[in-house]
Amino acid sequence: MKPFIGNHVMVSGKNLILSLPPADLMAHRNGTVVSEFTLLGSTSQHDLQLLLFIFFLPIYLLGLLGNLCLALLIWVEQPLHTPMYYFLSHLALMDLCSCSTVAPKMLVGLLRGHDTIPLPACALQMFFFAAASDAECCLLAAMAYDCYVAICHPLHYGAAMPRRLCQVLVAMSYTTGTASGAIHTSMAFRLPFCGTYMLDHFFCDIPPVLALSCTSTELNQLLLLAVCGAIQSITLAAIVASYGMILCTVGHIRSQRALSTCGFHLTAVGVLYDTLIFMYLRPNGTFAPQTDKMASVFYTVIIPVLNPTIYSLCNVEVKQLVRRRFSKQRHPTCCF
Structure with a gap:
């Protein structure tokens, strides 16, 4: 029997070095290869799991239906083919991706216990969620700039926001989100995992996955701080600057409608950025499972429901088009 020490094998008194990657080396030490994680879910109390399932299922379905209907309405209705609603349709698609990536698995976990x-x-779950979240931050900055041009420079709106520019801003949002998600996912799953493989969360988020690694995650934490920090700080600065100039203009013209619209938008932005900053821009080693689960619920389930409500149901033009479409279906015109 040849003694196995680390990645060295003793043969006839000589050391032969086996070239094994860290994950394979860990598999040899433990005798098993990691093929899956066990999601422990939101809570371990069975009665509370059923209550949470009953509570979150209609919320998820409402977010799914709301975002899908909003995107379809914008694509179908010609009066909504404007830059603002073009951005809004892609925001709905990002919310659809975000909630559909996380919520179904969470609901299954609540039914099964784990x-x-x-x-x-x-x-894949980590990649799609990270990509959708970062892309949404970029898109919100583009929407804030569009709102600034529409309110502060209405006479030059057509020249300042051509269709080509809108397409470029949306493409940049998707590209930035995809690159960020690919970086974090590839770096996270290069790490060796050890222990019980119990993921104390309801989906594969970056911090709980990194907590299962056997090796140092300092590089991952630095990338998380650098990439997410750059995306969130730059987009947040653009949003604050845009809405700051909007509020100054609104203060001069005293438009209550514009002021209320800005208030709704800033509420949605505030909820999103508060939770993202709390989750991803913290010092290393401060992962608190129960607190983080509560925060994660906001940007995985609640925000995808809030966005169509804030950006559409509070919009007079969208509500008028919805009423008109339903009235046509109830009272179709007859031709004689």
Whole structure:
């Protein structure tokens, strides 16, 4: 029997070095290969799990239906083919991606008590959610700039916001989100995992996955701080600057409608950025499972429901088009 020490094998008194990657080396030490994580879910109390399932299922369905209907309405209705609603339709798609990536698995976990997820599915879930979240931050900055041009420079709005520019801003949002998600996912799943493989969360978010690593995650934490910090700080600065100039203009013209619209938009932005900053821009080693689960619920389930409500149901033009479409269906015109 040849003694196995680290990645060295003793053969006839000589050391032969085996070239094994960290994950394979960890698999040899533990005797098993990591193929899946066990999601412990939101809570371990069975009665509370059923109550949470009953509570979150209609919220998820409402967010799914609201964002889908909003995107379809914008694409179908010609009066909504403007830059503002063009951005809003893509925001609805990002919210659809975000909630559909996380909520179904969370609901299954609430029914079963806990659930398992294969490593490839865990990586895909992390990638799509991270990409959608960062892309949404970029898109909100584009929407804030569009709102600033529409309110502060209405006479030059057509020249300042051509269709080509809107397409470029949306493409940049998707590209930035995709790049960010790819960086964090690839770096996270290069790490070796050890221990019980119990993921104390209801989806494969970056901090709880990093907490299961056997090695140092300092590089991952630095990338998280650098990439997410740059995206969130730059977009937040653009949003604050845009809305600051909007509020100054609104103060001069005293438009209550514009003021209320800005208030609704800033509320949605504030909820999103507060939770993202709390989750991803913290010092290393401050992962608190129960607190983080509560915060995660806001940007995975609640915000995808809030966005269509704030950006559409509080919009007079959208409500008028919805009423008109329903009235046509109830009272179709007859031709004689």
